[in-house]
Amino acid sequence: MSKTTTAPFDFAALDLTAAADTPVEIEIKHPVSGDGLGVFVSVVGAESATFQTYLRAQANAARRKAFEASRKGKQDEPTTVEQDEDDIIRAVAACMTGWRTVVDGISQPAIVWDGRSLEFSEHNACLWLKQFRWVRGQINEATADMGNFIKD
Secondary structure, three states, rough: OOOOOOOOOOOOHHHHHHHHHHEEEEEEEOOOOOOEEEEEEEEOOOOOOHHHHHHHHHHHHHHHHHHHHHHHHOOOOOOOOHHEEEEHHHHHHHHHHEEEEEEOOOOEEEEEEEEEEEEEHHHHHHHHHOOOOOHHHHHHHHHHHHOOOOOO
């Protein structure tokens, strides 16, 4: 059922690109219990200009590679499953803008992995996402959920 309004709907209210470019913080949940782990990751959305720029750069690089191969009379080599997985990991990491851990109400700008404190960087994010697929899934879900970025 549509709402009765006195003015036409303005689509600027649902500018997903602008809304998704503002990072939101999600708490990583235990993969079985669903309990919060006190680890918070800041992410932009899949509709963000940040992520779209990343995707375009990757697509343009793939096109250039295919074009160069065709100029040399060769076919582009197929990717391996490991390369495809690395591409997915880098794409999820491209949406991450930071992380922190909260212990006893005190926030630290790092996560703990195997007893070591790990500060946020793209490289560290990729290592973490590669090792912990369930974390990757949670972050991917959060970046795709526009409800995290558009509030009624």
